[in-house]
Amino acid sequence: MTLEHCDLLIVGAGPAGMAAAVAAAPSGASIVVIDDNPAPGGQIWRDGPGATLPPAARKWRDALERHANIRVCSGTRVVAAPSRNELLLEDAERGWCMRWNKLILCTGARELLLPFPGWTVPGVTGAGGLQALVKAGLPVEGERIVIAGSGPLLLAAAATARTAGAKVVRIAEQASFAAVAGFAASLPRWPGKAVQAITLAHAQYRTSSRIVSVQGGTQVESVRLRQGPREVEIACDRVACGFGLVPNTQLGQMLGCALTTGGTGVQALAVDARQATSLPDVYAAGECTGFGGSERALAQGAIAGLAAIGNEHAAKQHERERARWDAFAAQLHRSFALASANKHMPQPDTLVCRCEDVPFSALAGCSGWTDAKLHRRCGMGACQGRVCGDAAQFLFGWSPPTPRPPLSPARIATLAGLAGPGDVDRQ
Ligand SMILES: Cc1cc2nc3c(=O)[nH]c(=O)nc-3n(C[C@H](O)[C@H](O)[C@H](O)COP(=O)(O)OP(=O)(O)OC[C@H]3O[C@@H](n4cnc5c(N)ncnc54)[C@H](O)[C@@H]3O)c2cc1C
Numbered sequence: 001m002t003l004e005h006c007d008l009l010i011v012g013a014g015p016a017g018m019a020a021a022v023a024a025a026p027s028g029a030s031i032v033v034i035d036d037n038p039a040p041g042g043q044i045w046r047d048g049p050g051a052t053l054p055p056a057a058r059k060w061r062d063a064l065e066r067h068a069n070i071r072v073c074s075g076t077r078v079v080a081a082p083s084r085n086e087l088l089l090e091d092a093e094r095g096w097c098m099r100w101n102k103l104i105l106c107t108g109a110r111e112l113l114l115p116f117p118g119w120t121v122p123g124v125t126g127a128g129g130l131q132a133l134v135k136a137g138l139p140v141e142g143e144r145i146v147i148a149g150s151g152p153l154l155l156a157a158a159a160t161a162r163t164a165g166a167k168v169v170r171i172a173e174q175a176s177f178a179a180v181a182g183f184a185a186s187l188p189r190w191p192g193k194a195v196q197a198i199t200l201a202h203a204q205y206r207t208s209s210r211i212v213s214v215q216g217g218t219q220v221e222s223v224r225l226r227q228g229p230r231e232v233e234i235a236c237d238r239v240a241c242g243f244g245l246v247p248n249t250q251l252g253q254m255l256g257c258a259l260t261t262g263g264t265g266v267q268a269l270a271v272d273a274r275q276a277t278s279l280p281d282v283y284a285a286g287e288c289t290g291f292g293g294s295e296r297a298l299a300q301g302a303i304a305g306l307a308a309i310g311n312e313h314a315a316k317q318h319e320r321e322r323a324r325w326d327a328f329a330a331q332l333h334r335s336f337a338l339a340s341a342n343k344h345m346p347q348p349d350t351l352v353c354r355c356e357d358v359p360f361s362a363l364a365g366c367s368g369w370t371d372a373k374l375h376r377r378c379g380m381g382a383c384q385g386r387v388c389g390d391a392a393q394f395l396f397g398w399s400p401p402t403p404r405p406p407l408s409p410a411r412i413a414t415l416a417g418l419a420g421p422g423d424v425d426r427q
Pocket of ligand 1: 043
């Protein structure tokens, strides 16, 4: 197996990873950015046949291309960490090892999906999941869509669906009117966000509104929502639900990086003022350190990139910007904290692990994640607990164990590269 080497390896080409690479590039260091998506941009600037990239996304992509010492490997996943400063990677063609002097983790976040009756009916997706599908070319023109859950991502998903010709018939936000109004009132501190909020405003947005169930057989037919004291049923073709974001900490955990909940109750990679993790030469930036939006990810990425090449002075110049967006993140967490009523959405027969068909009632008596896995097969299926693990953490407070390799499904030939250094070609 081939062994390559770089000065700086960045995992994730979202806003954080792109900013880190561009900040570090003037040093002349050899920089490799890997990402499992087909093109740089991360979640917010996801590309595809149905996507229109905003100018900011183009600006960052152009900046990556301008630097001859940045190599972007798209469609590339991390499979394992065979030694202290080496990652086993795989793309569509090959598997190979990449040895690094410095590593920056910019692995972003994923949606929190929570189970409720009918969440497995075809046509129910995540809110960000719907965005990704539309950007990938899913036709939704003329469809009636209900978007439910929590946070500003609901409005972003609604905007994407509307632009693609769908009719968004309801946006159901679980947070209270007071919480959302407080958030809106705080936005003038971040004028760009205030403008964004105005452009995303939607007449069908309702607060204190929670999903009860989705009805349908082979396709969504309607959704039942609890709005304050009453229930309403809305006919629709599609339901998109997102209950906030969960930082992607798995790679960092596998390497041994410490975690923190930072007072939010959500586990994220712990970093210091230089974005350094608890491991030497390993930094982290963006939403793997806690969710807070693309501006925070860009500021953190720049600091991590500069700190990784030893330019502490320049890194400090970005601290004020980061603090500004840390405050925005804190406001987001306060305003859109999930109410405990969301824990009561699943009924006894509601599947929590949809890969292995494990209902809520089968998990209620388990003592923790390992018990649920060993005795109920929860998390043993194709997604390996990526969906139900987060749900179980919210519903039961179970902490998932440290991930083990392979981090993602991999070809046998790639896994054979873990056998030992004897069969590595050095380049
Ligand atoms: C589904 C979804 C949709 C979103 N849509 C919006 C939106 O419309 N507007 C908005 O303001 N915010 C949106 N967000 C929030 C958004 O994620 C952030 O604001 C911003 O993109 C965070 O930047 P980041 O660089 O930290 O992470 P991301 O943008 O998430 O980038 C992380 C990148 O790392 C890659 N990656 C992760 N692990 C690995 C691995 N092991 N190997 C290889 N690659 C890996 C991912 O594929 C991804 O491309 C969305 C979030 C999610 C989860």
